[in-house]
Amino acid sequence: MQGIEYVLEAISLYHISIALAGVIAGTVIGALPGLTATMAIAVLVPLTFSLKPASALILMGAVYTGAIYGGAYSAILLKTPGTPSAIATTFDGYPMAKRGDGDLAVTLACTSSVFGGLVGALFLLLLAPPLAKIALAFGPVEYFWLAIFGLSLISALSEGHMLKGLIGGCFGMLLTTIGVAEVSADIRYTFGSHTLIGGIEPVSALIGLYCVPVMIDLVATPARHLQVSTEGRGFRLREALSLNWRHKFSLLRSSVIGTITGILPGAGGSIAGLVAYSEARRSSKRTEYFGTGEPEGVMASESANNATVGGGFIPTLVLGIPGTPPDAVILGALLVQGIRTGPNLFVGGETSIVYVFIAGLFVATVLMLPTGLLIGRYAYRFIISVPKAILVPTVAFMTIIGTYAIRNNMSDVVIMIVLGAIGWVLDRYGFKPSPIVLGLILSRIAEQGFVQGWIIGTARGNAAAEFFNRPISLGIIVFIGISMFYPLIARRWRLNKELQNDSET
Amino acid sequence: MPMEKIKRIIPYAVVLLTSVFFWVLACRFACETRSGNLGPDFWPKLLLGLTMVVCLYEIAKITLFHRDQASDDDAGEVKAEAPKHYPGLLIIGTLMTVAYVYFVSILGFILCTFLYLVLFMIVGRYRKVWVIAVNSVIGTVLFVVIFMKAVYVSLPLGQGPFQQFSLLILKMLGIR
Incomplete structure (x- = not known):
């Protein structure tokens, strides 16, 4: 009976209005390159002080959900992820838009985001306390x-030039070594510049590497509008749902990957999207089409990144450890509200707050479907109908201000433009931006994990054992092996089978 | 050595030389590493080492082995990826963006954005004066409201009289 009370409270007109406003605001902010989900929530924090704790949580959860989804718009339509969570969405979303399926890609991103968000919220509702322990089992x-x-995933993103992809990945990882070292806090590659001590902000690098080359190409080509094959053909909801149904297992797997990645403190939506994309590509029968506009790629990335919302709330609420950066802001807002997070939150006197919030998260995720479809449709129409002479300066301006807004620093804008120019030149020679961005996003975690693991291993007397003797590590290593070698084995197996069939006929 | 081979080697050679340069810099990091610990130079050197090995492999492969078909394919790809029609427009657009970044702290966000939008549309061969004017004004106001009122981004107001102008516009828009 109490459960029904929580649901009724969550679907009250007041809470539905809050969730709707939050989803719309989040989607719009997330769609603007440079404005992240963390920033969207941080802006709203002062507003939540006047709300009840459950309402405040619903508002922040709705903004978070909307912002993660909103990042897909610019990823699909402009090849620029609105938020880092949408990096993997660009791989197939933009090629889909280029061939005239942008409307389908946007709808697919919406339905997949809703599915992923619901799976994440379901995990939060049913398995929060036991799943929170997973976060504690993860060491460096x-x-x-x-x-x-x-x-x-570099091999998959290299478009047939594996070694160029490797060089690009190393370049991206090297960019993260600029500034203060992860563990030892030594200064590296700053060339005496105070600006570089803070390092290269990943979001500004991301915008530069993805957006600037697109802008340059848009300016340099003669067409008056964006070159897509066809006009918009409506929502294409039935087509998207049919694709979702056809790839239901991939969708579910990506959502679970997203939820678990969300639980891991510091991992976040970008890593969830990349890992889910990698896994979807590995297990797909159409591996070779990934990166050329394969709808399953968009589904994997978008379902995973939205599943991190629910997943990220698990350690935040159960352990008081934020799962993702936006969760850290939400945690701060909760502390201001006087709510003490921890296992008792689910069994003590504040149970109603948590369960009303979880019910509200379901409501916000469902509301994302109509709002996301509507906003997405108009965004698509707008992008393909506005002349380039207006679109280019608008987007260029947004990238500049979006980059500036991250740290209120014009140096980030300069770095963004320089990296964009480098990215454009590298692209001319076949070094694609995706491996560079992958290295940029993952290098900090890799370096920190490696160096800390090495220190712990050395202190225990055997560094190698530290890396290869832990059960979770071994599990991930097995997955890495499968991810790297399975496509080769599968291709060989398919070729053998085709040869066999040919010889039989 | 054929010109085609040299052209293919150049990008790898540039990356290799840059890697060597950064390796030398990594050797000069000012730090004291305790025994058993990895210094701040370990990770960059690992990445640079890997990059150098890959570059050397590619250079050796291009230099020593004949891959006529592949080289033709690659060259074709590079040529196909460069469909530039308006290099002048590209240079002007780039210069304007760089100028925007430079002038935004002097002219202020509002004026600089308005000018940037107007000039970009004119350079982009858009000739409807009223559309340009209306779009630029609406665009600037919209951006000001989104970034300064909704998202609380502290954007440059400019210097001297330009600052006064920015403050006047902000006052008119009800932004404090």
């Missing part, structure tokens, strides 16, 4: 291997 070594698992 496990994080290192998780980053390597993500980096194994």
